[in-house]
Every structure is written in C-alpha cells, then in structure tokens.
C-alpha cells in the first residue's frame with residue numbers, strides 16, 4: 001500500500017513523494033507499511049547476509065574485493081572508494097579496533113542520512129556489523145546529528161531490537177565474532193562531521209579536526225585503528241553482499257557505482273529525498289521533484305551541498321548526476337544535497353548567508369580559516385549594506401584563494417568554494433549591487 | 445546534590461564528559477560554570493578543558509533559559525521558503541530578539557542553521573520536536589499548545 005516516502009519528522013505535516021522512478025537500495029523498506037521495524041527488514045531478506053558471512057566464515061579479502069568491484073564511493077561527500085578504505089585497516093592488531101558511522105550531516109540542505117535511520121535503521125546496523133566482521137572491529141559508534149532527537153530514538157529502538165534478536169552482542173550466531181554498537185549524540189557543531197573532529201567529539205573533547213595523516217585507519221578513536229564511513233555508505237553494503245559488487249556497479253555508470261540518495265530542496269514543487277541511479281540526467285531528477293515551483297525559471301543549483309560550487313542553469317541543465325558528470329560540468333557531487341534556486345533568488349544575499357554559516361562554524365584552529373571566513377563575511381555584509389567597493393570582488397577572490405588548501409581540514413576549502421563560484425558565475429549581479437547599493441533581482 | 449549524582453554516574457565512562465554535560469543540561473536547563481571545578485576534578489581534566497567543551501558546542505547553554513526553546517531555521521532552504529518573514533513576525537509576537545527570553549520566562553528564541561528538514565522548509569524546532577511547513581499562525585498555535593497543555 002503505502003508507496004510513499006516522506007522527509008519529515010513530525011506527525012503534523014507529512015509530505016509525500018512518489019516512489020516511481022526511484023531505485024531503492026538504502027531506502028528499500030519504504031515500500032512497506034512499517035519501514036523501520038525489524039520484522040519488515042527481515043521479511044525483505046534483512047540480516048541474511050550478515051548471518052551468511054559470519055557463519056560461513058567468509059574471509060575478509062573476499063568481502064573487500066566485492067566492495068571494490070561495486071564501485072561504491074564514500075557518500076559523505078569526498079567520494080573516496082570504500083573498498084580501498086577498508087583495505088587500509090590493519091589486519092592483525094592486538095587491541096580494540098573501532099568502527100564509526102558518520103550521521104552528523106550538518107550541511108544545510110543535507111537530509112538523506114536522517115531518512116535512513118528513520119526508515120531503514122536495520123540495514124545500516126547490518127551494514128555496520130558486516131563491516132565490523134570484515135575489519136575485525138569490536139566496538140562501533142553511530143554519531144548522530146544533534147538536532148534530530150526523534151530519529152535518534154528510532155535508531156536506539158532498532159539497536160535494542162537487533163541486540164534482542166542476536167544480531168549485535170557477544171558471540172554472534174555461535175561464532176567468536178562479537179560486535180557492540182552504540183548511538184552517540186552530536187551536539188550541533190557542523191565541524192563534527194569532519195571525521196577526525198567527530199572522533200575527538202566521541203572522546204569527549206572539543207570537535208577540532210586533527211592533522212591527516214595519520215588517517216583514522218591507523219589513528220582513530222582513542223588512538224586505535226578506526227574505520228569511518230558515512231551512513232549511506234554502510235547502508236549500501238548489505239545490498240552489495242546480496243546481489244554482488246558487479247550488480248551494484250551496474251546500477252550506475254563507470255566510476256560511480258550504485259544508486260544514490262539526493263536531497264532536493266529549495267524552489268521545487270516536491271522537495272524531498274530521491275534515490276536514483278548514478279548517472280541519471282539532472283533534468284529527470286528535477287522532473288521527479290516536480291520541477292521549478294510556481295512555473296518560474298531555474299536560475300542556479302548547488303548540486304552537492306554548500307561546500308560544492310554553484311552552477312548556473314546553463315551548466316547543469318545537461319549534466320548527469322554522478323561524480324564525473326558533475327565534475328565535468330564544473331562542480332562536484334558532494335553529499336548529493338541539491339539546492340535549487342529560481343530566478344527570484346538574489347545571489348549576493350544568498351552568498352552572505354552561506355559565508356556567515358562557514359564563519360560561524362569554523363572551529364578556530366587555523367588562522368586562514370578562522371580569520372579568513374570572518375573577513376569574507378564582513379566584506380559581503382558590507383556589500384549587502386550598500387557600502388561595497390568594486391575592489392571588494394577581487395579582495396574576496398584573493399582571500400578565498402588564501403584560505404583554500406592552507407588549513408587542517410576541508411572546511412577551509414568548503415568555505416572558499418561558494419565565494420569563488422558565486423563571483424565567477426554571477427559577477428554582474430555583484431557589480432550591480434555594489435554600484436546601486438541594492439539587488440538587481442529584488443530591487444531591495 | 446543532583447549534579448553530584450550525574451558526575452558520579454559518568455566519571456568512569458571513557459569520553460564521558462559530553463554525556464555528563466548533557467545530563468546536567470537536561471536536568472536544570474543549562475550548565476552553570478560553578479560546577480566546572482567539580483567536573484574537572486572527577487574526570488581528571490582541567491577547568492579550561494571543561495569550559496572549552498561547554499562553549500564549543502552550540503547545544504550547551506551557560507545561562508538559565510526559558511521553560512521552552514523555540515529555534516527558527518535560518519539556513520538556505522528555509523530562507524528560500526520565507527523564514528525571514530517568519531522570524532520577524534515571531535520576534536515581534538514574542539517581544540524578544542534572538543538569544544533572549546520572554547518576560548514571563550516561557551520562551552527563549554534561538555536561530556539555528558539547518559534542522560535537516562529542508563524538504564519541508566521553513567522549519568522550526570520547539571523543545572525537542574521539529575516542525576515543517578511553518579508560518580506564523582502555525583507556530584503561534586504550537587506556542588499556545590505548549591503554554592496551555
């Protein structure tokens with residue numbers, strides 16, 4: 001019956017999204033009545049892969065090779081090949097190894113992982129348990145974004161169900177494989193999505209990123225080898241184990257395997273999460289989301305979250321939604337958080353808000369990021385207040401180039417990218433604002 | 445006395461500082477700086493480390509606040525869907541600016557950057573619940589509900 005998905009967290013307003021045209025991998029329980037329940041997931045073959053791999057004692061290299069074949073790339077935004085990352089974990093190690101799931105998604109416009117823990121928490125748990133078995137991790141944490149309390153509870157309930165059913169805990173399926181998984185609360189800091197900041201936060205410290213290398217695979221939680229993956233990455237694993245790496249790769253295009261969740265928001269008729277095959281044309285995705293609202297024109301798209309470059313309509317209209325497709329078109333896939341802007345959007349004001357976000361969220365460790373993001377924000381604010389000068393545009397570009405690549409973590413680059421791309425593609429709008437002291441778009 | 449109980453419950457948990465601060469805030473609504481020395485002592489940290497963690501995370505509050513917390517999302521999707529109007533109207537309705545508490549001590553108004561509910565913008569969060577597709581009227585109803593319910 002209920003062939004609908006919703007992206008909302010409360011009983012009062014639920015928006016429905018037609019499932020037609022989607023390829024459900026990580027949200028496959030959405031076709032069922034009670035998507036988050038253990039019984040639902042088991043009915044769809046859930047936990048069978050974990051049980052098979054563990055009871056048949058399938059060897060780690062065999063599992064890792066399937067993950068490599070699948071072409072699964074990290075869904076947290078960086079797109080690092082998951083199979084390759086797994087192969088970095090030390091095989092023989094006398095001590096606790098850890099597994100961490102990154103459900104911090106704090107980037108504006110990103111809301112896919114919350115739907116996974118809300119509608120299909122067991123597939124995530126199974127994916128993590130398979131990873132733990134493969135990598136020899138004894139303890140796992142799922143670090144969940146601070147503002148989503150209701151979803152946190154759904155995940156806690158699923159954990160309890162899985163423990164009760166013998167999918168988590170000591171000596172699983174009568175073997176010597178044991179795995180404990182815990183939920184950890186984030187506390188509303190965007191930077192804690194960066195994997196090493198997240199690790200510091202799990203340890204009970206300020207979420208300030210560490211230098212990489214060493215990568216978490218050699219120095220992670222409490223200094224122990226740790227594998228960090230995004231929620232959607234782990235949740236893809238049971239499907240890959242069931243159907244084989246090749247089948248997953250075949251869902252997508254070369255270099256981008258699988259289905260991928262896209263969070264579509266902004267000026268569309270039907271915002272929400274859409275799970276579609278990698279390589280789907282942008283136009284099809286936009287059509288699924290109901291097209292631009294109120295019959296207006298498309299102006300620009302931020303395809304992968306604010307840390308990816310903005311694209312004018314002309315650049316994205318013929319692009320495909322996959323790693324290579326978007327990078328050829330001048331941006332990147334990021335976490336698949338697509339923010340759509342119609343022709344009434346003032347790019348200058350939009351950039352002001354984005355730059356405030358990065359300024360506010362900088363952890364303050366590196367001078368270029370801490371000071372640079374503040375300067376960028378103040379200059380754009382000055383422009384918006386009608387006090388901008390023409391030189392400001394070059395100054396902004398220069399400042400951003402000096403943040404990029406000179407910091408401990410990628411937040412510095414993430415902050416510079418919008419500034420550079422907004423000015424590059426919408427320079428006349430910025431110039432108009434400076435000359436007239438008001439927006440070319442809304443006249444205010 | 446209560447705070448001591450929280451400290452005892454968390455002092456031997458690895459990485460226990462954050463859950464401890466959380467428990468304290470849940471209990472009394474904020475983390476008073478007067479308890480930093482006790483926490484530091486129990487967890488073998490410096491007072492500066494405790495202070496650092498409390499002030500780093502937006503979630504932790506250092507001062508008492510209203511009985512209820514209303515957060516309005518100001519990030520991209522919600523801006524596109526008109527949260528600017530919503531925040532102006534709510535500020536005037538409640539008679540407070542961001543980070544202030546209403547005179548009757550009922551509500552504290554806070555800005556927040558993305559509640560992960562962008563598909564249903566504009567979003568607000570009242571205490572622990574997120575609400576989507578909001579306008580001033582609907583938020584006012586929620587406010588009335590928590591005041592009288």
Ligand SMILES: NC(=O)C1=CN([C@@H]2O[C@H](COP(=O)(O)OP(=O)(O)OC[C@H]3O[C@@H](n4cnc5c(N)ncnc54)[C@H](O)[C@@H]3O)[C@@H](O)[C@H]2O)C=CC1
Nearest residue numbers: 076077078080088105106107110215216217307334335410
């Ligand atoms: N989902 C979200 O809300 C957000 C996502 N992002 C994304 O995050 C990305 C940046 O993330 P980072 O973790 O800084 O990228 P990264 O490129 O440093 O690392 C990607 C992953 O591969 C691993 N890795 C890379 N090289 C390795 C090596 N030689 N040995 C072992 N492991 C290795 C890292 O440990 C990490 O897990 C950006 O591209 C951005 O799109 C940024 C902000 C928010």
Ligand SMILES: Cc1cc2nc3c(=O)[nH]c(=O)nc-3n(C[C@H](O)[C@H](O)[C@H](O)COP(=O)(O)O)c2cc1C
Nearest residue numbers: 074075076102104105106193194195229230233410
């Ligand atoms: C500022 C910043 C924020 C990040 N936020 C997230 C996040 O919310 N979720 C996430 O999975 N990865 C995030 N990342 C990327 C992580 O550092 C890491 O690459 C990812 O969790 C690895 O998992 P994956 O390989 O499965 O993508 C962020 C990176 C940076 C620099």
Ligand code: SF4
Nearest residue numbers: 363365366369407409
């Ligand atoms: S780049 Fe910014 S957020 Fe990242 S560690 Fe440096 S100061 Fe912190």
Ligand code: FES
Nearest residue numbers: 517522559561562
């Ligand atoms: S932008 Fe408001 S909930 Fe995401």
